[in-house]
Amino acid sequence: MVIEMFPSVQFDSRGIPNQFGHSKDYCSREEVNTERNQWYGTEEFVQWGNINLFHQNTMINENLSLPTKQQACANAGKDYQLMIFCVWVERSSFNPVLLLLTTSSLAIHTQLRFWAFSVEEHRDVEIIQHLLASAEKVGEQQFSRASHLLSHCHQCSSIRGTPVQRIVYYFSKALQQKIDQETGRRTTKGSGKRQLLELQDTSMNPNPSLLASYQKVPFSQVILFTAMQVMIENVSEAKRIHIIDLEVRNGLHLSILMEALAARSDCPLVHLKVTAVGTISEQKIKETGKRLMSVAQSLNLSFSFNVVMVADMLDLNESLFKLESEEMVAVYAPYILSTLIERPNHLENLMAVFQKINPRIMIVTEVEANHNSPVFVNRFVEALFYYGALFDSMEECMDRDDQDRIISESTQFSPKIANIVAFEGEERRVRHVNSNVWKAFFSRFGMVETELSRASLYQAKLLVNNFACASSCTFEMMGKSLSIGWKGTPILSVSALKFL
Structure with a gap:
């Protein structure tokens, strides 16, 4: 069967995130893949015991006031959570969206607190924490609690805000759609397929905004x-x-x-x-x-x-x-x-x-x-990191108030996010x-x-x-x-x- 080839039934897939929300493909390697060559800087492997932590050899952004890689790793000791953080600070230091996502994901599982962020970045960390906590509650089918956590995301996110505020806007919208469907407040029959058909139809005749982002x-x-x-x-x-x-x-x-x-x-x-x-x-x-x-x-x-x-x-x-x-x-x-x-x-x-x-x-x-994990929270977090990179790229390539950017994000990213997050079974086509x-x-x-x-x-x-x-x-x-x-x-x- 073809379906056996894909991670939807392979719970040990390297692409499935671990408890911190990070794919094993990024954080842990049991063996060195000699076919994999980075064109950006050099690769470096740091070993703790039997764990290979893969990261890129890049400098930590000085203005974040974070410890250097060596200092952070020396202080980590046997704390595996901090070791993962060391790797992801290294990997995310040149991507502010991923850094905020990583920090927020870790804060849910540890008591780590970071004082190096600006007021706006603190707000972004907070809404990401609420979003991740809400997704976790949805995974546990605690829909009332999940909706309560999402209310803060709805209030503080925006389609015109920072990349984090934008991504939270679309993911919280998709998560609310899933909650409504799971609780019977919204019907799902045919809606996932219809969303993707509309997206395909748009791609046949792209509007000027999509061409501008292209x-x-x-x-x-x-x-x-x-x-x-x-x-x-x-x-x-x-x-x-x-x-x-x-x-x-x-x-x-x-x-x-x-x-x-x-x-x-x-x-x-x-x-x-x-x-x-x-x-x-x-x-x-x-x-x-x-x-x-x-x-x-x-x-x-x-x-x-x-x-x-x-x-x-x-x-x-x-x-x-x-x-x-x-x-x-x-x-x-x-x-x-x-x-x-x-x-x-x-x-x-x-x-x-x-x-x-x-x-x-x-x-x-x-x-x-x-984006094919059968475990909802894993799929949610993997998609969050992927689209975090996309929204960060839009921030660097287009002005924040650019109408073409807003239309592109709402017509291209939003339907795919909704399909990944809100649907299951044959309705989930992405x-x-x-x-x-x-x-x-x-x-x-x-x-x-x-x-x-x-x-x-x-x-x-x-x-x-x-x-x-x-x-x-x-x-x-x-x-x-x-x-x-x-x-x-x-x-x-x-x-x-x-x-x-």
Whole structure:
């Protein structure tokens, strides 16, 4: 069963947070993964007994007035909670949102108090503490107590405040929704699926605010351009190319691909065929095809666009793609596979179809996080840290009162947070898992990762340098996959795979 490959039934997954709310993948390593290479600073391992605590070798921010790493660790003694804190101060010192989240999480389990924060930061710590305590009460099904704790979060959070106040606003809203659903004050039937369908529909025709955030925040751009670079390199010798696109959206990535192919001189392209697969928004997919046809005409490129609409991925089969023997097939799967984790037979069928087609390359982009734990509190805290990094990146890349930022956070982040927090079962469609889980899953179909070229890695780094926040972006090689992150927290990843 596909579902057995994913952490929703693996309680010992490294991606599941420990009692402090931190993923084992960040804090504890039983063995050194030699495939893991940080591009941001250097890696360092500090051992206490049998515990390997992984952290980055960075300087603690002087203005926080916190003890140095050596002083903190020396004072920790056998107190495991303080040792974890040492690591997370080290990791979070350059990310104020993560530092506040870490401090708040620790304060719930210990009597630690910190006097180095400003008045505003103290308020932020306080509302995070209330949020985490409320989530813990929800996990214990103490809904009345949870609602009482949330009332403080509702009063003190804001969509225009600090990154912490913003993230508390959306998470407390989602937590209240879960409480209302669990207590019968709100119906859940179909609402989780409807939220995600609305989000998919928005992605087909993004508004100006989403485009503005896309231009100012680097993650999506870097992953998209890297994916297209890898695609171009793997079809460089083909004169007839067939791209199977599982999430065509507005077709921006295909415009980039078409421009690169049109510029080829050593192996002129005879024809480019794109087959867009969809389950909703057929008319919008066709409109994207028309726009791409105009782009092709402007580039004097032979081009055709086909649409394969299916009720669901169970109906997909290789005969729908009108394959030709002389064409080279490549598959592009951006952020779509994780939406099928809850429906394992759909995911199985999709992969079986591609196994029969045997494309030259399959490019997969996904959120690099674990939001699939069956334990509610673990899932809640893991999502809180992930979105904490995203909200912090928005703070650095966009003005606090920027209306585009507010709209992007409310239309892109909020529905996903709500789905992770408020829903269970088939209604919970946002089930991100990390690259290692996908790697194990793909191996079942005879797929292996292929090396990303030095050119694609260089281009990713070069593109990030165009952003003012470049120094805060981190790259990490996980095996042969590339992830881009924010101050050490992975955000998105791209992988290139081939069938053996």
